[in-house]
Amino acid sequence: MAYWQIAAGSNQRSYDDRFLDHGIAFVGGTSQRETMRTVKIGDVVILKQGMSRIRAVGRVVERDGQHSGDGGKDWLKDFDGWDLGGWCYVDWCVPSSPVVTSGLTRSTIQGVNQAHLIAEADRILATVPVKEPEDEPRKTDRVDDEVLTRGLIDFGLRPAAAEDLTVALRRIRLLAGFYLGRPWHLTKEHEARTFLTVPLLLALGWAEQRMQIELNVPGVGRADIACFRKPVRGYKDDPDECSIIIETKGLSEGLHYATGQANRYAAEFPTCDVVIVTNGYCYKAYKRSATDKSFPEKPTAYLNIRDPRTRYPLDPTNTDGALAVLKMLIPT
Incomplete structure (x- = not known):
């Protein structure tokens, strides 16, 4: 023994x-x-x-x-x-x-x-008595890009944008694979944000003038990416137009502890519907409740661009999958 x-x-x-x-x-x-x-x-x-x-x-x-x-x-x-x-x-x-x-x-x-x-x-x-184990998460199914794009087109994405998205997903997979093949500390949140997350947002139809990088949120800090319903012309004029807050992390960091940070940013934007935490290829999405206006502790949906799934592999019972995240990321 x-x-x-x-x-x-x-x-x-x-x-x-x-x-x-x-x-x-x-x-x-x-x-x-x-x-x-x-x-x-x-x-x-x-x-x-x-x-x-x-x-x-x-x-x-x-x-x-x-x-x-x-x-x-x-x-x-x-x-x-x-x-x-x-x-x-x-x-x-x-x-x-x-x-x-x-x-x-x-x-x-x-x-x-x-x-x-x-x-x-x-x-x-x-x-100390033995702790009785719970069942492991059930198996999930992979989703191919055609199913994702078809679902997004049904949701309202333009067919031409769907083609751009397919190309972007392939490029992100290739680059993420390169990053994962070298020491992870080399890929910090700035690389993940610039070369993985922003290209996905552009492919989904976000205009550059509707995204603000490292937005200063007084009393909280800097939000890595804030997406707005109209072109950004100044913080004081636009807090009610923010729809998504995205917190990016490097490859060597976990996504769990970034959620509270993103929620603090979102609290300053009462019409922000979605908070995203990402390392550039994995996305945890949290959708604001329509009743009490709070964000859930557990993710609403999860996307791994390198291996998209119908449901969140760690909690398939309660958490949606790849298509749901992409729908949340489509510009409003």
Whole structure:
């Protein structure tokens, strides 16, 4: 029996709740996935927070004839744009609060041989009940560009614009693939915004004079992209004409923590209907409620341009897919 430590993302893209909810641990990256393949039934896994806290401890178990795999779960292939396909099943024991400790490392997944960590893991396993896992997200279907453009034409997009959109989607996929093939820190939010997001907006029919880049929002900051119903001539004259706020992030950043930032911008624009958080090829869209005028905590729809789906792979029950996002992005 071996002991392992594992991280569920970083501070900016933590997904430990997915580990615990579904009774699973998963990783991305070639070397990390190779390590995951060596994990055996009965091994003990320590889920860490940073290098000083234990979030949970679990034992690797078999379900439906499998205890681990590399691929085979669609929802892990598109975890907000990341492929985290190396996985194992774990019966997690979750303390009421994280346990402070020492000796954990920065590694995503690594063997543990420190006596005090092993003793702490054994203590948690012996004293904390196993958390019952929930069902994993159901499978979603891919949507090809013809289906997307046909749906947008039915929605009101001009056929000529649909042709431009098809070309733009192909170019964005090629460039995003290039960005993902090099160190991710090189593609910051400015590159994602300039070379991936703005070309999509132009292809959907937005005029340059109706978009404002890094719009100064007094008391809040600068909104990365604000889309208006008419040409922008000045902030004081146009706040009631803003329809979409878009927050862009670099490839190495998660999309979850950007939502609150975008919502603070949108609060200054009472007629803003949609908030978008994107890394240039993945888009989380939040639509304002018609009743209480608030934005939901969970995304309304999700689009991965590199792999468009009918529904959001991480929450297909509650969240719409690619076509819904593109419809929200069409100029009003």
